[in-house]
Amino acid sequence: MIIAVDGPTASGKGTIAKALAAHFGLPHLDTGLLYRAVGRQVFLNGGDPNDSADALAATDFPAALLDDPQLRSEDNGGWASRVSVHPAVRTALYERQRAFATQPGGAVLDGRDIGTVIAPEAEAKLFITASVAARAQRRFAEMCERGEAVTLEAIEDDLRRRDERDSTRAVAPLVPAPDAMVIDTSALDRDAAIAAAIAMVECARTK
Numbered sequence: 627m628i629i630a631v632d633g634p635t636a637s638g639k640g641t642i643a644k645a646l647a648a649h650f651g652l653p654h655l656d657t658g659l660l661y662r663a664v665g666r667q668v669f670l671n672g673g674d675p676n677d678s679a680d681a682l683a684a685t686d687f688p689a690a691l692l693d694d695p696q697l698r699s700e701d702n703g704g705w706a707s708r709v710s711v712h713p714a715v716r717t718a719l720y721e722r723q724r725a726f727a728t729q730p731g732g733a734v735l736d737g738r739d740i741g742t743v744i745a746p747e748a749e750a751k752l753f754i755t756a757s758v759a760a761r762a763q764r765r766f767a768e769m770c771e772r773g774e775a776v777t778l779e780a781i782e783d784d785l786r787r788r789d790e791r792d793s794t795r796a797v798a799p800l801v802p803a804p805d806a807m808v809i810d811t812s813a814l815d816r817d818a819a820i821a822a823a824i825a826m827v828e829c830a831r832t833k
Contacts, residue, residue: 627652627732628747629827630740633754634789634800635703636761638811638819642754643736645820646827655726657737657744658706660719662697663687665705675708684709685718700769700776700784707788711795720744738792741803750830752809752823753802758785760812
């Protein structure tokens with residue numbers, strides 16, 4: 627069984643995807659981490675994330691980079707969003723994601739184009755969303771815990787920019803698959819969001 631979990635930054639899709647993987651005994655891939663690694667590699671190379679050639683060169687990042695804690699930083703998230711608009715980058719990372727999705731037994735993948743591009747045949751497709759205000763509050767709390775100096779207003783502005791960039795790019799834009807089940811987590815706590823997701827996947831399995 628392939629479970630596709632898509633949605634914007636800080637919507638809760640990563641938490642939900644991990645919980646689904648644990649519940650159904652499936653391997654999990656955070657595909658956004660691959661793009662974060664490309665963004666980080668562009669930075670380390672001294673390149674420009676808006677330059678297609680620089681971004682493509684960074685797709686050849688060392689596997690050890692996936693363990694770099696800087697990948698989760700807010701600044702690097704912006705770099706990841708910028709490199710992800712390049713078709714050549716998405717093509718370079720496609721096969722890696724596709725191989726993970728189609729492994730024997732299935733898998734859970736979360737990202738922005740899993741149900742539309744990477745695994746359109748997924749038995750269960752979820753689209754996790756939330757208001758910008760709710761997502762900004764969550765990200766603000768996370769960054770404060772890490773000791774990062776940020777303002778709520780700056781985070782909201784960054785999320786809006788990312789949403790615009792991700793949803794309007796020419797290749798694999800952030801949109802729900804036509805048959806995706808949508809969960810708005812704006813007013814849901816972690817346990818309620820996970821319970822809703824599990825119920826939806828169970829429903830999809832019985833169809």
